[in-house]
Amino acid sequence: MRERGRTRRLFGLGARAGGTLLRSRLGGEADWRALGEALFEGLSELKGPAMKLAQIMAQWDDLLPADLAEELARLQRQAQPMPWEGIRRSLVEQYGDLDARFSEIEQHPFASASMGQVHRAVTREGETLVLKVQYPGLAEILEGDLAQLRRIMRLGRWLKVPQVRLDALFEELAASLRGELDYHAEACALVRYRERYAHLHDLVIPEPLPDLSGPRVLAMRYVAGTPLRDMESAADAVRQRVAATLADWLTEELFTHGELHADPHAGNFAVDAEGRLVIYDLGAVIPVPDAHLKAMMQLLDATLARDPMAMDDALRQLGGRQGQGAPLALYRESAEAVVPLFEPGEQDFSDVRVHRRLRDLSPKVWAAMDRLQPPADVLLLSRTLNGHYWNLVRLGARLDMHGRTRPLLAWARG
Incomplete structure (x- = not known):
């Protein structure tokens, strides 16, 4: 009975999210704040996989509507405790x-x-x-929650997130949650x-x-x-x-x-x-294999050189881009957004101009995800580094990223 109750709650939250997304897609007024409040209340009580997914999504400050992201971020600091x-x-x-x-x-x-x-x-x-x-009882309900969560995540297609991206995110989340037990x-x-x-x-x-x-x-x-x-x-x-x-x-x-x-x-x-x-x-x-690190640094090297063909080749080395038709314009725009972080001298992570470029770029990257096709482990690595980036933003960090990356780029070339 308790498990059926969880399923109904998760289904209800998914239906509410789907309704809000549909209104947004049809050009209607979407109340993201109200949706966020409902998800916060429901997920903080239910705990488990769905709450974890919401916490992960809240880390992607550049993905969700601001009001929704703000409410989901509360799950990281104000979640209701278990009695x-x-x-x-x-x-x-x-x-x-x-x-x-x-x-x-x-x-x-x-x-x-x-x-x-x-x-x-x-x-x-x-x-x-x-x-x-x-x-x-978390171990007992985990697999049932994951099955419901996979259904809910299909709503992400309405945000133009390709199914390959959703499947990879789900597998990453499932493996992570099983490991956390x-x-x-x-x-x-x-x-x-x-x-x-x-x-x-x-x-x-x-x-x-x-x-x-x-x-x-x-x-x-x-x-x-x-x-x-x-x-x-x-x-x-x-x-x-x-x-x-x-x-x-x-x-x-x-x-x-x-x-x-x-x-x-x-x-x-x-x-x-x-x-x-x-x-x-x-x-x-x-674990992060050397091969992945070298390919990542090669991608950064090509990005800093503003070389879209080299960027595409590095993505292939990472296991992505199996299809044809590289989005070269997207690569060029990505380079323009990223290069300022690695210019000589200290870079200010509180510079709103950098955030604005990255925020504007993010939906374009997600819309092209079916062409980019990054594998699941690369997505996990990307999500994690993105989260640490925003921690540096919160600290207002000023770091010489140019100096920090020079020896790493040389290692990748060697």
């Missing part, structure tokens, strides 16, 4: 007598997300930690990243606590911090330090270790009292 009793049952399954282990567990979550929520706790020994608790894998990623980036003194990764963790509860030492989304009013020096740390870490992650943190929404990052970047969540880490 305490359901979370408490999961904790009792893990620990048995909670009073024997903890002197306090905060019933209101420290953070609430699509697949679980995080509660601060204090052990009997007086140590403060956080407990990431998977929503009860594995808290043992996330604990291993925390250990690996703490060891790997110990030399980056401005980067903090919480320590997992294996003795207090299990299949549906991940315990970590508590690290206080201001969420990245709330840093816009922080001192400029702090924001620039955090931006440089984020860029340094991403570069090393990709080009030294061949991995990438693939869930870049701002709620997964914070800044501690010392101005260091904190990474809270490592539930989604993807």
